[in-house]
Amino acid sequence: MRSFTTLTAVAAPLLRDNIDTDAIIPSREIKAVSKVGLADGLFAGWRYTSGATRELDPDFVLNRAAYAHAKILLGGANFGCGSSREHAVWALAEYGIEAILAPSFAPIFFDNCVNNGLLAGRIPEPTLQVMAKALAAEPTVTIDLRECSVTGAAFGAVAFTIDRDARERLLGGLDAIDLTLRGIDVIRAFRTRDRQRRPWAYLEEGT
Amino acid sequence: MHEQWREERLTGGRREPHAGTIFDKIWRDHLVSESGDQGLLAIDRIFLHERTGSIALKGLRERSRPLHDAAHVFCTIDHIVDTRTGRTDHTLVPNGRDFIVETRQAARAAGIRLFDVDDPDQGIVHVISPELGLALPGLTIVCPDSHTCTQGGVGALAWGIGSTEAEHALATGCLRLRKPQTLQVSFTGRLPPGVGAKDLSLLLISCHGAAGANGKAIEFAGATVRALGVEARLTLCNMATEFGAVTGIVAPDDTTFEYLAKRRYAPVAARWDGALAHWQSLPSDPDAEFDAQISMDVSRLAPMITWGTSPQHAIPVDEPVPDAASARTGADAYRRAIAYMGVDPGKPLTDLRIDAAFLGSCTNGRIADLRSAARVLEGRHVAPGVRALCVPGSSALKRQAEAEGLDKIFKDAGFEWRESGCSLCFYAGGENLGLGKRVVSSTNRNFEGRQGPGTRTHIASPATVAASAVSGHIADVRTFEQFRPYEY
Secondary structure, three states: OOOOOEEEEEEEEEOOOOOEHHHHOOHHHOOOOOOOOOHHHOOHHHHEOOOOOOOEOOOOHHHOHHHOOOOEEEEOOOEOEOOOOOHHHHHHHHHOOOEEEEOOEOHHHHHHHHHOOOEEEEOOHHHHHHHHHHHOOOOEEEEEOOOOEEEEOOOEEEEOEOOHHHHHHHHHOOOHHHHHHOOHHHHHHHHHHHHHHOHHHOOOOOO | OOOOOOEEEEEOOOOOOOOOOHHHHHHHHHEEEEEOOEEEEEOOEEEEEOOOHHHHHHHHHHOOOOOOOHHHEEEEOOOOOOOOOOOOOOOOOOOHHHHHHHHHHHHHHHOOEEEOOOOOOOEOHHHHHHHOOOOOOOOEEEEOOHHHHHHHHHOOEEEEOOHHHHHHHHHHOEEEEEOOOEEEEEEEOOOOOOOOHHHHHHHHHHHHOOOOOOOOEEEEEOHHHHOOOHHHHHHHHHHHHHHOOOEEEOOOOHHHHHHHOOOOOOOOHHHHHHHHHHHHOOOOOOOOOOOEEEEEEOOOOOOEEEOOOOOOOEEEOOOEOOOHHHOOOOHHHHHHHHHHHOOOOOOEHHHOEOOEEEEEHHHHOOHHHHHHHHHHHOOOOOOOOOEEEEEOOEHHHHHHHHHHOHHHHHHHOOEEEOOOOOHHHOOOOOOOOOOOOEEEEOOOOOOOOOOOOOOEEEEOOHHHHHHHHHHOEOOOHHHOOOOOOOOO
């Protein structure tokens, strides 16, 4: 997994509460057992006037010229709620989104972001409102994960919060499975003890 | 709105873990190691399904990572499998067959027990797990599916994860996680007739918002919850994810033990005795501290139904659609919801004609839900112009319903009687309920497009779904003549 340190890019405001993973990637857009080929389906219900013709809706923020190359999204509260589908994060990443700033994230979506190297930082809604307005004047901002800050010409510097472990994993580009597998001997020893302690929790072979 | 319910919120704000809650106990039992604010937790059961489990198995294969312990991994075909009679691998979902076939092949190659399309134990993952005794009190259970929290209804610590986390659990038998903050939700008072667990969930989410429990682990407690059967507790915990929570749980008690005894995979003999002793030690200690508490007297609760496009957009069925000021939702979300749903602020929902009624899902597709709806439907017929479907949550409970004669009640009333699966709970490009069609649904999500492009979903209880189906408009089941409510 690649590491995330700083990012200077266009930020697009989509300050809607409860943006769910069905909105981010509708289930109908998941057409194969694959982590790729999802960018076209990103926000399909909002981005296109018609799902069939793929005609772009000019009013949708990512379709406006100023935000055409956005790599950062400003979102509403409870961002990524709903289905656990990691396809939502794969679609965002494939489209080019590398960071999302919102008042709160649904827990599964947040973990999915970290597991794919996407920054998900929390900023209070009133601050996001100020930032969103400022983006109209200058949409390019700089995120620094080391400082947990985001700066923009039209709004100055703003702090965001992110869990300590998530920050470290993003900065280091660390793969959690590799980290856990390093301690596999400890896990095996735990299991041996646990089978003695909670035999009822284990299914016998062939049941 | 909601002023009739006494409500109290205490926020302790404590961050340090403290002994005594059911979460503390299960956490301690499973803690392999700690690092910073993270624990490495042993996972007892992993469930997969064809929509998101298939990609997890593929990811492992591509990185040549073997399964840690296939004996405790289970896979079902539920999400996009056809629910029409005489089904095969063929589905109306574009490329849907690929998901089923790839999942089957991957599960076989990995040595995982698969509840295949034609397996007598096939069903929705969170329905079959408790039904088969795979979910047990005090176990840690994960599945790449947000409604995994359902299984907290039997006292398991169960939560939804992404596909990468599923790979993690499959490869290591463990997951890394931050210990969530805790929230105790206590319901008191005897539920009025015709009101159940779904109404409790919608009340809670409407009062505190869809992010009201953001990132927290919820224990549902109180006399009202103690009086609920296991199936209703599963419904309550199912909706915890719609409240922003990591998980929901109900402490196990005699109701739980009676439900689990003699289920297929439940422990027997000495193992059962050992399990029982352990399970009886799990409930939160009386002096246990939670990070936050919510307490609600629900003795005057009305049937709840959603008016908008988030589960938090819920109101008592006899109240008008809120205006922008009282809707407790952001201005942009409110405007979109009103327009998408085609509802009028200030007007009651009960005036709205409906096009369809859907009964099923991991939220309300269990036998108790079917019995509850059948009570309303007996001797009645679906209104003209309304398409009504009943999709049992598992193949086993479908057979049970048929043995009880419930299928006849549904069919006589004009309902389609389907094979088990997730079905029209969500639209995956296949079957859908139609552009602009208005549906009363026993499911969990009323998001834009959830049941089809432009489809307008009103979430409610099985009793409200049945009452609305026969009325042809959104209906208050309490007004039905000779209504004999089913008690969960």
